[in-house]
Amino acid sequence: MLNKVMKGIVGAVGLASVALPLTATAELSDDKVKIGVLSDMSGVYKSLEGPGAVIAAEMAIEDFGGTVLDRPIEIISADHQNKPDIGASTAREWIDDKQVDMLTALDNSSVALAVQGLAKDKKIITMNTGAGTTALTEEQCSPYGIHYVYDTHALPVGTATAMVKNGGEKWFFITADYAFGHSLRDNTGAVVESLGGEVVGNVNAPLSTNDFSSYLLQAQASGADVIGLANAGQDTVNAIKQAQQFRIVQSGQKLAGMLVFITDVHSMGLEIAQGLQFTTAFVWNQDDDALQWSNRFYERHNAMPTMVHAGVYSAVTHYLEAVKAVGTDNSDAVRKQLGEMTLNDFFVKDGHIAANGSMFHDMYLVEVKKPSESESEWDLLEVVSRIPADTAYIPVSESACSLVSES
């Protein structure tokens, strides 16, 4: 308690010392604040972030009143097509030529790493809501990079622990062959091994593979208890469906979706997905606040929000609050302010952003409901347990990020 009070006082003093001299001048780099939403608008991750992220960002701006420091807030969006070079060159043009002040969404870890690296050189804040790899806050961390919703450490902690404890000791991975998949596989493997389990094999599948049958049969032949799907979006859906076709689960092996979104469950249907356990940062009907926002989102998007959609809203809102508090869109000042704030809204409770950019908040282990338990089209998930932020995320003391050791 005393600790909290102290933190509050220190925070307030810090805030005042930064804010006071600056609010007098209300400095913006130009006559507006511009937010760039760079997402996968046409590919594997379209439904989990994509156009929905633009809607979430628009909602955040509208709810904020449309202006900050009496200047308009603008939004710009584009499709990175899951290609890091396209993502990076779009971001470069936005920063150089279109005066973008903050970049968000950035689903797809390859794109995320490329854009964060660029934004670091250009001193622009990135609030990543969509990508998974922990490299964003570890080896390749940036003083302007924030990782907001989940990472490949937070995901396996809940899911893999639960599976190993239920007897799934031998694991075989089917890995999406890029930064995110590798990171998820390595982190999950570490969790499995730390609990006494064993990784018996791995096969890398290209991003957006249509036919997983060959990989699934290799996994089957390996004799593993659990087939870990270190992929996401449409890839996970395809793998689970084809496992069904080849009777993998009926033959006694379990599937572990390491990153599953509610939209994936929705597209698979409860008949196939029931009983699947996975980790998420947010469930749209977890409480009344969430439910209320999600219904507003549903009206515009015709689908319930994923954790990523909710995360975009929350990230944009907190960014704008920070800009307002320090009276400038100068990245250093805003980033400092964001680090000192305690984040609270329908998405995050008592969250805070560490020096390496990792946003610490609780995660949930959920289970897909049986068809008989579901009350509506989107009533799909049951929260099994809450994973406290401290266990979900890599402790700052163990971080490989150079920014942490400096401070």
Add this chain to the structure above:
Amino acid sequence: MSIQVIMSQALLGLNVGVFYAMLSLGLAVIFGLLNIINFAHGAMYMLGAFVALIGYSYLDQWFGINLQIGFWASLIVVPLVVGGLGILIERTMLKRLYQLDHIYGLLLTFGITLILQGLFANFFNVSGTPYPGQPESLSGVVNLGFMYFPTYRLFAIVFSLVVCFGTWYVIEHTKLGSRLRAGVENPQLTQTFGLNVPLMVTLTFGFGAALAGLAGVLAAPIYSVSPLMGADLIIVVFAVVVIGGMGSIMGAILSGLALGLVEGLTKVIYPPAASTVIFFLMVLVLLFRPAGLFGKEK
């Protein structure tokens, strides 16, 4: 490595191989008569899958037609639609290029590929839409002893083989086929014998396109239907064609099947090479038998 694993991967390889065979067969038939490599062949395959999908799921929603074309009907309707488009392309565009270098035929069909791909990418997710129309009767699993194999995939293999060998039989052993072959050997002479060679050319192009469309329908329930499904496949099929040589219909079929198997087995032995093994074989063939395994040096 157990014999089980090899058997099951070989069967999956054959599954891929029948698609190679059907596509390279269509390419070979078209090439035989028109001397054109149809780059749009992959797009025709993709189109076949999409026509089946639209016929099953979107007719009502998009066109207000209260009709659902099931899988079995698609096997007939789709090749007709795709073949019809092929005929249209041949009549309105390709025809103008016969006097020019054959390269222009390749370039034209490449342009058509871009158009078709871009068009479908606008309306459908690039990562694929599942085809929900797989018939109930084929949705089960067959226990082959060494593995469970989905009934539908088995059906696709058998059906494609029948189509391939049926085509071969018609071309090599019927009167219709002998006329076609005459048209290939010597168009001018055949024309003077009173056969309508331009019509034959048009119908052949239509038939080749229809084969690709049919392959698309068969593929739809296995792989998701995606705008890019044909693009990646067609390049492999080009390599298959270079390996097999354009000499014979049987050559196209056999090299398609064999290379599917090779690819499947590579997935077991050395997975990273699975996507390149066919291209490496192509290099070897070029070094030692430039005309291809079944080809004749022209």
Add this chain to the structure above:
Amino acid sequence: MMNRILFAVMLVAGLTAPFYAYPVFVMDLLCFALFACAFNLLLGYAGLLSFGHAAFFGGAAYIAGYSIKAWGFPPLIGILTGTGFALILGFAFGYLAIRRQGIYFAMVTLALAQIIYFMALQMPFTGGENGLQGIPRGQLLGFIDLDSSLSMYYFVFGIFLVGFGIIQRTIHSPFGEVLQAIRENEARALSLGYDVDRFKLLAFVISATLAGLAGATKAVVFQFASLTNAHWQTSGEIILMTLVGGLGTVFGPVVGALTVGALSHELSSYGSWVQVILGTIFVICVLVFRRGIIGELARVMKKP
């Protein structure tokens, strides 16, 4: 005469571009313009359709990027290393591909390029789907800081002019004349005692090398080498650019690259419609407009 005017226009436009356009975008266009010129040397003057030129463009980008990033090569040496790789690769491809003619040649080059694409996808040093990121631009000749987009721009423009010059020299040399003779009538060239295959191979190697120069430069501009550069779609795009501008003309590829590049950039917010539009242009060019912009322009100017 027309060529001189066009050259002057190009020079003035190139020198002033960074003051009214976004420099990185213009540099991108210049890389593609050089790439298209290199491609034109092969198709327009030697009559060989390569559908695998992305392998040289993309491959050189990786090698240049890696040598700069991992071995600390200065930018110019890194670009030359990448270009050298394209030269070797061009020799290997050419040696295999000239065994087949016409459409087969196109298919073989496409399939060979696909090997490079998959190798780029799987070899660890390329970073696979992630691409090779964070290539430092470094300092040119040890004292010109290329992080400034203006000095980077003029460096790229210089490279473009050098590449463009080499291609012009080649076309107008006796070697270039033999190439055109082979294109017009291979049998006659053969009967005149020319070693046709050797000429073709040399043309292929020169074209591949300069395509590599363009790719290596692009990697330094964007500080990034990626799979997109090596993808077959890039091979197709370069054919389109050359065709739109004018096959076998000196400035056609440059005009084509600018037109197509600007068009796709302007239309990029329309998503996949860009592809539809480019495809349509392609089809129209092949059907009725085979001379391309510059070719048609030259025809119109000669007429009256």
